[in-house]
Amino acid sequence: MVMESGNIRILVVDDELVVRDSLSSWFEEEGYEVGTADGGKLALQRMQEGSWDIGLLDIKMPGMDGLELQRKMKEIDPGIQIIIMTAYASVQTAVDALKDGAYDYIVKPFDPDKLVHVIRNATEHKQLATDSEHLRRRVDEEAEEHSVIGESPQMRKVMELVRQVARTDSTVLILGESGTGKELIARAIHNQSARRYMPIVTVNCGALPEGILESELFGHEKGAFTGAQYKRKGKFELADGGTIFLDEIGDIGPKTQSDLLRVLEEKKITRVGGNREIEVDFRVIAATNRNLSEYVEEGKFRQDLYYRLNVFSIEIPPLRERTGDILPIARHFLEKYNAAMGRRVENLTPEAESKLLAHSWPGNVRELENAIERAYVVCEGELIGINCLPFSEGADASSEEVASLEAVEKKHIEKALLNTGWNISRAAKRLEIDRVTLYNKIKKFGLRRPD
Numbered sequence: 053m054v055m056e057s058g059n060i061r062i063l064v065v066d067d068e069l070v071v072r073d074s075l076s077s078w079f080e081e082e083g084y085e086v087g088t089a090d091g092g093k094l095a096l097q098r099m100q101e102g103s104w105d106i107g108l109l110d111i112k113m114p115g116m117d118g119l120e121l122q123r124k125m126k127e128i129d130p131g132i133q134i135i136i137m138t139a140y141a142s143v144q145t146a147v148d149a150l151k152d153g154a155y156d157y158i159v160k161p162f163d164p165d166k167l168v169h170v171i172r173n174a175t176e177h178k179q180l181a182t183d184s185e186h187l188r189r190r191v192d193e194e195a196e197e198h199s200v201i202g203e204s205p206q207m208r209k210v211m212e213l214v215r216q217v218a219r220t221d222s223t224v225l226i227l228g229e230s231g232t233g234k235e236l237i238a239r240a241i242h243n244q245s246a247r248r249y250m251p252i253v254t255v256n257c258g259a260l261p262e263g264i265l266e267s268e269l270f271g272h273e274k275g276a277f278t279g280a281q282y283k284r285k286g287k288f289e290l291a292d293g294g295t296i297f298l299d300e301i302g303d304i305g306p307k308t309q310s311d312l313l314r315v316l317e318e319k320k321i322t323r324v325g326g327n328r329e330i331e332v333d334f335r336v337i338a339a340t341n342r343n344l345s346e347y348v349e350e351g352k353f354r355q356d357l358y359y360r361l362n363v364f365s366i367e368i369p370p371l372r373e374r375t376g377d378i379l380p381i382a383r384h385f386l387e388k389y390n391a392a393m394g395r396r397v398e399n400l401t402p403e404a405e406s407k408l409l410a411h412s413w414p415g416n417v418r419e420l421e422n423a424i425e426r427a428y429v430v431c432e433g434e435l436i437g438i439n440c441l442p443f444s445e446g447a448d449a450s451s452e453e454v455a456s457l458e459a460v461e462k463k464h465i466e467k468a469l470l471n472t473g474w475n476i477s478r479a480a481k482r483l484e485i486d487r488v489t490l491y492n493k494i495k496k497f498g499l500r501r502p503d
Contacts, residue, residue, distance in 0.1 A: 060175050061085045061103065065095040065121065066110040066137065075108065078164050079171070092116030092124070099128045106174050111138040111149065111157075119149055126153055133174040137162075200233065200240050201384045204374035210237065210366060217364045218244035223316070225301075225361045226339040228368035231418030234339035235299060237368060242295040247335060250294030253287045258300030262308055270311070272324035280325065288321045291334045301361065302342030302353065313357045336361070371413040371420065378408050381417060385424040386436070392482045394471045397428055403438040411443065429464045462497040465490070474501045 062084050064075045072088040079086045087104070089095035091113055098104070107125055111118035122134050136149045136157035149157060155174050158167055200211060217224055218241045226234045235254065242252040260268055267277075271286030287296055304312070315321050316336060320329040338361050347353035371378065382400065390396055400408070404427075413419055427440040442460075465483065472478040480490040493499075 060105045060171075061087065062106045062108060062171065063087045063089065063095060063098055063104040064108045065089045065091070065113070065118075066108075067091055067113045068110075071110070071137075075162075075167075078167065082168055082171075084171070092121040095121060096124055096128070099125055103129060104132055105178055106133045106135065106171060108135050108137060108171075111136050119152065122149060122152060122154060131178065133178050135170060135174060200236055201381045202374070202377045203380055204376035206369045206374045207377055210368060211240070213364075213366045214240050215244060217241060217366070220364075221245075221247075221335050223336045223361055223363045224338070225344075225363075225365045226337065226368065227365060228339075228341065229370050229416055230341050231416035232368040232370060233417045234341075234368060235297065237366060238295075238297045238299075238337040238339060241337060242297075242335075245295070245335070247294050251291060252295040252297060253291040254297045254299060255287050256299050257308075258303035262305040265304065265308055266311065267324050269308070270315070270321045270323055273326040275325065277325065283323075286321065286323065288315065288332050288334060289330065292332050293334075295335045295337060298336065298338040300340060301338040302340035302344055302347060306354075309354045309357050313354060313360060316357075316360050371416045375409055378413070378420065379405055381420055382408055382424055385421050386428065389425060389428045392484065393428070393468065394482065396434065397431060397436060398434045400436045401438065404436050404441060407438050407441055407443075425464070426460050429460055429467060461493075462499075465493050465497065466499055469494075469499065469501075 062079055064072050064079075064086060065088070066072050066075075067090050069090075072090070076086045076088060087098055089098050092115060095107070095109075107122075109118040109121055109125075113121075116124075118136055118138075122136070125132055125134065134149070134154040136154050137160060138157055139160050147157075155177060156170050158170055200207070200214075202208070202211070214237060224238075224241060226237050228234050238254075239252060242248060255265075255268060257265060267280075267284070267286065269286050269288060271284050271289055272280050274280060274283045298312075318329075319333065320331050322329055344353055344358050344362070348355045348358050371381075379400075382405075386397060386399070408420075408423075415422070423442050424436075426442045427436045431437065431440040465479075468479045468482050472482065476487055476490060480487045483490065485493075
């Protein structure tokens with residue numbers, strides 16, 4: 053959002069009354085809010101009384117000069133933009149002020165148009181700094197939202213390894229069964245690293261055929277293959293300055309393994325159909341549920357690539373080995389669906405908790421989330437009882453859950469629509485899908501808005 057001049061407050065500090073009056077008139081005509089001070093002492097008092105966006109300071113004043121005043125004003129408000137006013141004879145002093153953090157300087161006598169131009173540039177600079185700070189806060193908040201849930205000794209050990217490796221730029225290999233939360237650990241590493249304000253780009257290597265994966269990773273030039281109508285950047289280029297997360301790395305084929313090894317060693321990529329090398333700055337985090345050391349012995353995975361990826365490894369234990377995390381994770385998902393669905397389910401009954409703790413969780417955290425979502429949809433009251441859980445006494449969760457998944461999805465969507473009064477936009481937002489997908493689901497399940 054661009055800051056309007058009426059929202060910008062300028063503090064003019066000069067010991068000459070005619071300068072203060074002239075500048076006040078010019079800026080007020082431009083729509084700025086202006087305050088004045090005849091010296092450093094009054095200027096600092098004005099700073100204590102309210103916030104100012106720009107300080108326009110004379111370099112030569114009795115008592116406290118502009119350089120000293122600038123330092124004191126920056127101590128009070130580091131975000132204030134300082135512009136120094138100086139005569140030709142003191143230009144070097146103004147340059148010293150720039151080195152000390154001033155935004156710019158202007159030489160007396162003033163050209164009103166030039167002065168207003170400098171003020172506008174300083175305003176834009178402050179807006180960029182404000183936007184950057186908001187972005188950093190947003191990133192930090194999202195990092196907190198995606199924090200890893202786990203109180204068991206095993207997960208505390210995992211998070212200690214995360215903290216250790218996050219401070220470095222080393223390649224990390226995350227090992228663990230499907231559904232244990234490997235991507236969440238990758239994001240935790242990224243969010244605690246020096247790259248956290250740059251993107252983390254995820255590639256599911258196991259979901260794409262080798263030819264398509266090559267284009268996905270490295271990009272392609274126009275005309276590189278049939279259907280390549282436009283030049284396209286690959287995931288490595290999109291991750292420039294940040295992190296690339298290569299999920300299911302054990303499923304890539306021999307050619308992609310060879311290309312990936314070269315990219316990791318040289319930090320350069322060549323788009324498919326191109327011949328120009330492009331330097332890219334990235335950190336690699338890879339994950340797999342395969343036993344890569346066995347794959348190496350069997351000749352399915354390059355040994356040199358394995359060593360390149362396995363600089364620092366983190367193994368996530370399955371959920372059945374850390375039962376102390378089951379209930380905290382379940383309550384986390386319960387709060388997630390409370391926020392998404394607009395209703396309140398307070399907790400699980402003791403019987404339901406015991407059932408969760410007794411289950412073997414072959415699908416790990418992903419299965420637990422599905423179980424809580426299903427229970428949330430099925431239960432009618434403020435507590436999730438044992439009958440709401442997707443597995444019956446003595447049965448494994450998987451068979452009933454798979455059989456009823458479509459019915460559960462239909463009921464879940466129907467409840468979201470009812471809770472939002474069939475407001476498609478709001479329902480789609482709560483379900484974390486787009487409007488087109490929601491319309492397709494409504495058509496698929498034959499859902500109709502009640503009269």
